[in-house]
Amino acid sequence: MSENMSTAIICCENISKKFGTKTVLEDISFTVDRGEFLSLLGPSGCGKTTILRMLIGIEKPTSGKIIKNGVDITDVPPKDRNIGIVFQNYSLFPNMDVYHNISYALQFRKMEKEEIEARVREIIETVGLEDHIYKKPKQLSGGQQQRVAIARTLVLNPDIILFDEPMSALDAEIKVVLRQQLKDLQEKLGITMIYVTHDQEEAFALSDRVMVINDLQIAQLDTPYNIYHNPADQFVRRFVVDHLNQKIKSIEDVISEEKK
Numbered sequence: 001m002s003e004n005m006s007t008a009i010i011c012c013e014n015i016s017k018k019f020g021t022k023t024v025l026e027d028i029s030f031t032v033d034r035g036e037f038l039s040l041l042g043p044s045g046c047g048k049t050t051i052l053r054m055l056i057g058i059e060k061p062t063s064g065k066i067i068k069n070g071v072d073i074t075d076v077p078p079k080d081r082n083i084g085i086v087f088q089n090y091s092l093f094p095n096m097d098v099y100h101n102i103s104y105a106l107q108f109r110k111m112e113k114e115e116i117e118a119r120v121r122e123i124i125e126t127v128g129l130e131d132h133i134y135k136k137p138k139q140l141s142g143g144q145q146q147r148v149a150i151a152r153t154l155v156l157n158p159d160i161i162l163f164d165e166p167m168s169a170l171d172a173e174i175k176v177v178l179r180q181q182l183k184d185l186q187e188k189l190g191i192t193m194i195y196v197t198h199d200q201e202e203a204f205a206l207s208d209r210v211m212v213i214n215d216l217q218i219a220q221l222d223t224p225y226n227i228y229h230n231p232a233d234q235f236v237r238r239f240v241v242d243h244l245n246q247k248i249k250s251i252e253d254v255i256s257e258e259k260k
């Protein structure tokens with residue numbers, strides 16, 4: 001890597017988004033580092049999904065630029081951005097088994113059959129679904145379905161994966177297990193992940209940094225530790241710090257040692 005090569009994989013510069021006359025986001029700027037796990041945290045309707053939709057390219061900013069690896073991708077179509085997304089409901093094909101859910105997108109690429117098979121099997125191993133290759137989604141647990149959804153984006157070799165509240169439909173106990181699995185997977189792959197949630201604890205447990213969004217803007221973008229100990233304003237204090245204090249015994253149980 002050359003010395004002046006930036007560690008940033010995404011730079012959003014002065015992004016505003018309006019729907020009709022309604023402003024949803026106003027002049028927000030942020031950078032995501034290569035390999036980072038960043039959460040977007042905020043109340044319902046604050047614009048989290050809209051940010052993901054602009055990053056993936058299915059929504060265009062009203063003004064501002066999105067730079068990826070130093071290239072302006074603001075007008076680049078979704079298929080040429082090399083960014084994957086995992087939706088809340090996973091959107092798996094119910095009639096296809098795990099293998100075919102994962103291989104589906106590769107059929108549209110010019111790839112040899114053997115190459116597709118090797119690639120799909122490698123990904124299945126990476127996410128630990130070897131014992132479930134021929135099962136249909138409804139035969140899988142919520143956690144296994146989530147891994148299929150992740151595998152389906154991984155197979156296309158994206159350099160960023162976006163998640164839109166992937167755990168909000170699951171119950172609390174399963175969430176804690178899945179958080180750990182997702183963290184382990186991210187550490188193993190070193191892939192950049194941007195994760196939308198309205199769950200404070202989830203954001204704090206998973207992330208290198210958390211972006212707290214409120215009132216059209218970024219209220220704070222920092223490490224969980226710094227946000228907890230130094231909230232930027234009254235909103236962050238209430239929405240994040242007070243909320244966490246009500247739910248947890250100790251912040252040390254949520255933020256792992258290396259995330260400080």
Ligand SMILES: Nc1ncnc2c1ncn2[C@@H]1O[C@H](COP(=O)(O)OP(=O)(O)O)[C@@H](O)[C@H]1O
Pocket residue numbers: 019024042043044045046047048049050051
């Ligand atoms: N296509 C759209 N047309 C009009 N308004 C929209 C559209 N998409 C989102 N919005 C509005 O933008 C705001 C932010 O929405 P969203 O990004 O989905 O919030 P979040 O994901 O944080 O809950 C909401 O007020 C929502 O109603």
Ligand SMILES: [Mg+2]
Pocket residue numbers: 048049050
């Ligand atoms: Mg949303």
